[in-house]
Amino acid sequence: MTESLVARTSLGDMQGTRHGGVAQFRGVPYAAPPVGELRFAPPRRVSAWTGARDARQHGPIAPQRPSRLRAAMGDMPSAAQGEDCLTLTISAPAIDGGSRPVLVWLHGGAYMSGAGSLDWYDGAALARDGDVVVVGVNYRLGALGFLYHPGLSDGTLGLLDIIAALTWVREHIAAFGGDPDRITIMGQSAGAHAILCLLTMPDARRLFRRAILQSAPAGLPPLSAATASERGDRLLALLAIDRGHPPDVAARVKAEPAERFLEATGALARATARFGQVVPPFMPVIDHLADPARFLDSAAEGAGAARVDLIVGTTREEANAFFCDPSAQEHDPDAAQLAGRFAALAGHEDAIERYRQRRPGGRAVDLLSDLVTDYTFLFPSLRFAEAAAEAGARVWVYQFDWAPPGTPFKACHCLELPFVFGNPHAWRGAPMVQGAAAAELADLSAVIRGAWTGFARTGEPTACAPWPEYRAWDRQTMRFASVIGPVGDPAGAAWRRAPRRAPRAER
Structure with a gap:
């Protein structure tokens, strides 16, 4: 049964709904x-x-095209969709004057797609079960949010x-x-x-006490003014x-229909796409942080x-x-292109042999995926975690290894999202979770939601097994898989050998 209720803010009253024990x-x-x-x-x-709003x-979500990850x-x-998109979706156990922890969700989508108001990210289960x-949050995307043109926009809207x-x-x-x-x-x-960007801004980082960074492409620094100006x-x-x-x-630009921006952005995306990138x-433009090492060090x-x-x-x-x-259509990447990506990211073409040994029976595309996973996501995230711990922050690190049996996507980008929000019904059409057992989904989701909400409440994640803080000497990492527990040093020492400066081709 759905009932109406009112929240009273200093801006005015708001009429919401209550259903399933959640306002x-x-x-x-x-x-x-x-x-x-x-x-x-x-x-x-x-x-x-x-009156009561x-x-x-x-409300509308930011103008956008379908996600590039819809296959998964x-x-x-x-x-x-519409430009009147600066809105929030608030889920609360009760409007009772309580003083509960607050989780503010920032969706992914390459700064090009997504919305905090989508059913995928319904916060009802998190709010109800975690109190x-x-x-x-919905925010501006694509050119409407990140165009850089002097005198018009600085690329950070x-x-x-x-x-x-x-x-x-x-x-x-x-309220x-x-x-x-x-x-x-x-x-x-x-x-x-975006959270990494906010951590570099003194005024912004004072607005929150804790942060959870899931699958940050930490190897991609903000754009330089020169690159952003050229794209603009x-x-x-x-x-x-x-x-x-x-x-x-x-x-x-203020008169152009939003649809024209989407068409032009699509053409620009195709023109700037590069193999294996x-x-x-x-994306955000912060000229003095366009170097990857400087970006991560500043955020840490x-x-x-x-003390976040x-x-x-x-x-x-x-x-x-x-x-x-x-x-x-199945095809292996071009050998020369593949060698070029390994040389650009790992520092030398011979690294492909190490990756081939690590993934027995892997196809060339699997090796490319492992390479990009390591150098765009895993290694720079670990570098940030270690630097933040050394700077005085308390840090906990996890790796999400679970995947349904037989899935070609394996433990891919975005796979943890249904578990964080505890709403598998909203993801029933997602190929990346097909074949998963309902009981396994429910149990793993309960553990992750408990850890996330416990962290919001106390500053320490609670899980079914002890989750030690991340330290340089043992790099203890919580592994979410068919068996859950901490492991040491999931990436070995390899991430320390990753290049600290992105090559020009990445820009």
Whole structure:
């Protein structure tokens, strides 16, 4: 049975619903709609209203094309799209004046797709079973969120949206039973990458106390101004906007339909795609952090300075979601291209032999996936975790190794998401979980949700086995698999030999 209820904030009353023991408020605005003259403007504070605002339905999600990972994840749940997308979805056990921990969710999608309001990320189970408040964030994506063009946008609007959302949560979450002093920000993929960016910003990192980084592509630093400017110019050219008349540029880009931006972005993505790379065409632009080592060191120093508690983890075969689509025509990568990627990432072509020995019977595409998993996700995440621990932050590291029997995707990027949110029904069409036993899904999800909500509550993850803090001398890592428990040094010492500077080809 669904019933109505009201939350009272300093901005005005909000009418939500209560169902299955969880109160939910949807389409909650945290900033003014970024439309018209506010397109490409930093987020503006939302104005107060009179009467009870209807918060029973989701608002639009940011304009986007289908995810590039739909072969593994399945089709994204249907949702209306529009630029009036700066909204939150709030799930709470009760509107009772409580003071519960708060989990703020930042979705992935390569800064190009996704939304915190999707059914995939429904926070009801987390809120109910963990007695926490869960907040999903929608933020601007693609060119509308990360275009860089001097005088128009600095390439960080999506990050500024997230900061505005966290500010709103700090100011108003008490009205939904949340504790503004116990905010844990959690993100996956691009959402985890955004957390790394926030940790480099003193004002931003003061808005949360803890952070959970799932599958961060930590090997991809923010874009440099030069690279972002070149991509911005190419996008404007695709839109047939003359850059020679600066006053006209702003007027034109504010008048272009969102659909035209999506078409041009798709063309730019195809033009900038490179073999064996997962770099999106648009992502945050932070010029002084465009070096990967400097980016991770700055984020680690920020976590230590603010004493942010951290959970950091990856899946065992992250890149299988990108490269191992069984519906695509089977073919091995070109040998020369493969050798070039191994030389670029591992430092020498001969590394492919080490990878071949490590994956008996593996195809060339499997070796490429292992390489990209290591150098884009695993090794840089471990480097960040160790640097953050050395800087004074408390850090726990995990690796998600579970996979359904026989799946070609194995333990791929995004596979942990159904377990974190405890809503397998929303993922029943996802190829990456096909063949999984329902009881195994439920039990593993209960362990992970308990660890995540326990971390939000106390600053230490609780699991069915002891989960030691991550330290340089033993690198204890929680392994989520058919058998759960801590292991030492999951990547060996190999990550220490990874190049600390990304080659020019990555940019």
